[in-house]
Amino acid sequence: MSTNGTGTSVDLNSLLLRESEQVEWKENVADIDDVVATICAFANDWSNLGGGYVVCGAAEKKDAHGFPAVELVGLTSARLKEVEGKVLTACRDRVYPGIVPLVHEMQGPTPDKRILVFIVASTSHAHTFRRGDDSGKHYVRLSRETREARDGILRELLVRKGDVEPWDRRICQSATTNDLDLVAFRDALQRMNVFDPNRGIDEYLSDTQSLSPFVPPLCGRDPLTGQLRPRNYAMLLFARQLQLHVPGAYALLSIYPGVDRSEPHAERHELAGSIIEQARRSIDLLGVQSHVAFDKTNSQSPNALKYPRQALTEAMVNALAHRDYELHEPTRTTVFSDRIEISSPGSLPTGIRVDTFQEGKATSKWRNQSLAWFLNRLQLAQAEGQGIPTIIRSMRDEGCPAPSFEVTEANVACRLPAHPRHALAREYSSIEEAISLGEFSRAKDRVDALLQRDPLNHRAVGLLTDVALALADVTLVRGYVAEYRTHLNSLPPLVLTRLADALTLHTQPTQNDRDEARRLYLAASQGYVEEREVRKLAQGLSRSGDDHAAVEFLDKQFRDHPEWRTTPSLLQVRGNAYIGMAKQCARTARFSNQLSAPAKKRAWDDCRRFLAQARRDLELALTTDDPNLKEIVQKNLDFAIKQQRAAGADRGRSPQGKSHSSRR
Structure with missing residues (x-):
């Protein structure tokens, strides 16, 4: 350590440990202008460190481990005086406003050499330095380098020093x-x-x-x-x-149906007018994206917003409030099916670290303080420093993926990913589109991928049945049912019904198909079934050969929902089920030789009772206003009446063709 006459002390070892913005090491001072430019940069103090040191006659080296080290080489007396004189003259004559750095001499490595140190304090001015015949330029210190201040850095420097208003x-x-x-x-x-x-x-x-x-x-x-x-x-x-x-003060909002800009069709909105009008129009357009995906199977959070509206509002207003309006570029918002990207022209305001900004922990700093103050008072923007934390928190609270922020010299972009449930909805739509276009192989591959991730994804299971029916390949459903039979009861009744339908509605259902379908229909009948699905499930039970279960299921629905007891379509299905039960009783009475006479009598009695109940249901169902249903009910009713007559005639005959009375 050494002290000059002014009491200023310098320790080369401590200088080596300082941040690189504050120290410049010069070995031989080959270029005086480089020294003066660096002095100018330290006085401009871009990084707000208080100034810096230019050390002449000391070389910055690396030690054996690659860390910075200083080698003192020193300057001769003549060279030291020459460098000092030229530097101070240039600081006086070619720097504006002029700078007078402190000069300090230190003992060199040998008695015939000294170390020359220029100590530069930060000033309240933005200094320029003129190299040769060039015009004056502003210089700043960026990390280890001295650079000319340009564009946004220059503007910010002038604003900081008070030479130019924001x-x-x-x-x-x-x-x-x-x-x-x-x-x-x-x-x-x-x-x-x-x-x-x-x-x-x-x-x-x-x-x-x-x-x-x-x-x-x-x-x-x-x-x-x-x-x-x-x-x-x-x-x-x-x-x-x-x-x-202000040519760049407008916004563009584009909406693409897919995940990139390759889509053949898109929406484009050019938003002019004042910033207030742009903000309100943008928020309205983005508000459409803040819709809900509903999942009945999720008891914890059945409703999921695709994007929280507060996050959309904050991101949009932030982009308008903090952008660089000296750039003739618009504020850009791009809506994709899985994300929204909002790009604000201009980099971050100087002094904000990128990492802390991305974490929502940056110290608040306005680029356009007066504009932001008005937007805050108009309830369009959050209080100072709350915008990014609000975006992060609202996305987290809604279960959305975390937002990301990309910072370049040209812009700051905010990326808001959609809620994962909406990503699944897009995949479902893609599969449905493939089915409608006849691209069944593509649809099957995507369904398989969904089921591999979640075998009990009820929407994917439903799509599997659609693909199976479209391909006329019931083996897809057979394989799925066989593999997950023990877990299927956790699926919603509607999905179980669709699986069972796929097993029974193809051209040649086997007895095993009907047995599997019956188990699925019975499992579905134990859960909550909406009115529009009751008829389909009851028909499925009858189709699988269990008319008795169909009648029991409908009776339970009528007890739970008395208002359904007069629904013609449900009465028609129960009437048909009773006819099916009556047919089974008639077959038993006619063709079972092992039955005793009392048992045959009971079978015929049941047959007549079921047919009478079928007739009552079908007669009530005739009140329908649906002509197609009415035609079906009438045919079923005619058949029931015919069966009643046949059952009455058959009841009076023995298996040998003799009447019971004559036999008695």
Whole structure:
């Protein structure tokens, strides 16, 4: 450590441990301009570290482990004086405003050499340095390098140093107060509860009075003409034709039906008008995406929002409030089937770390503070620093995947993934589309993939039956039922019914198909069945050979839902089931030689009773207004009456053709 006459101390070892933005090591000082540019960068203090050190006569090396180390080589007396003189002259004559760094000499590696250190403090100015005949340029320190400040970095540097006002506070040189929509302005003031009807609206368009200490007056005076002109933030909020004055201040919203832009059809909305109008229109368009997917089998959270509306609103307003309006690029929102991407022109405001921003932990910092203040007061934006955490929290609370944020020098993009349940819904729609287009192999492959992930996914099982029927390949259903027979009772009744239908409705059902279907129908009949499915399930039980179970199932439904007792379609199905039961009794009475006479009598009695019940049901069902159903009921009724007569005649005959009375 060494101390000069001013009391300033320098420790080369401690300098080596400092962040690289603060120290520049020069071995031989081959280029004086490089030293001056670095001094200028330290004075501009882009990273807000308080300045820096340029050490001449010390080389930065690597140790055996690859870590930074310093090798002191020193400068001769003549070279030291030469470097010091040239650097200070350049700092005075070619840096604007001029800089006078502190100069410090330190003992070198040998008595004939010294180390020269320029100590540079941060200043309140944005300094330029002119190399040779070039015009002056601003320099900043970025990590280990000194670079020319350009574009957004230059603008931010000038704003920080107070040489230029932030863009949203500057006067719009192409506009006058006549370009403002005073009706929209008054409505905004009323919503903010700051409008005084006793004051004229023109009084609010002041260059001396502001609505809040946090924002400047809405207007300012042109320094040359004295003309009253609105500031840029006032134009963004209330301009009649904003895009004439701020070319990039518009938004594009595109909606694609698939997962990328290769789709042949899409929607495109070009949103002009003020930022308030763009925000409201964008929120309305995105609000359509915030719909619900319902899952009856999920007792914990049957309703799942595709996107939480609060996340959509915050992401959209953030993109409009914090974008760089000096770039002539629109704010872009792209809606895909599985995600929404919102891109805001311009990188992050300087001083915000990308990693903390992506985690929602960044220190709040406005690029357009005046604009953001108004949007907050108009209830369009969250309070300062709450936007990104709100997006992350609302997505998490709804069970959606975490949002992601991509930061580049050109833009900041927010990506909101849809709720996983909606991804399944898209897969279901894709399979249904493949079936409708006759692409059965593709549909089968996708159904297989779904069932591999979740064998009891009831929607996928239903689609499996559709594919099986479309392919006329009942082996798909047979294989599934055989593999998961012990777990099928957990499926909803409607899905069990569809599986059973697939086994019984193909062209040549086997007895095993009917037995499997009967088990499935019986399992379905034990659960809750909606009215529109009751008829189908009862018909399936009869088709599988269990008319008795069909009647019991319908009787239970009529007890639980008395209002269904007069439903013609259900009465028709029960009437048919009674006819089936009567047929079975008649066959037993006619062709079973092992039955005793009393047993045969009971069979005939049951046959007549079932036919009488069938006749009652079918006569009640004739009240239907459906002509097709009425025709079917009439045919069934005629058949029941005919069977009644036949049963009455057969009851009086013995198996040998003799009457019971003559035999007795």
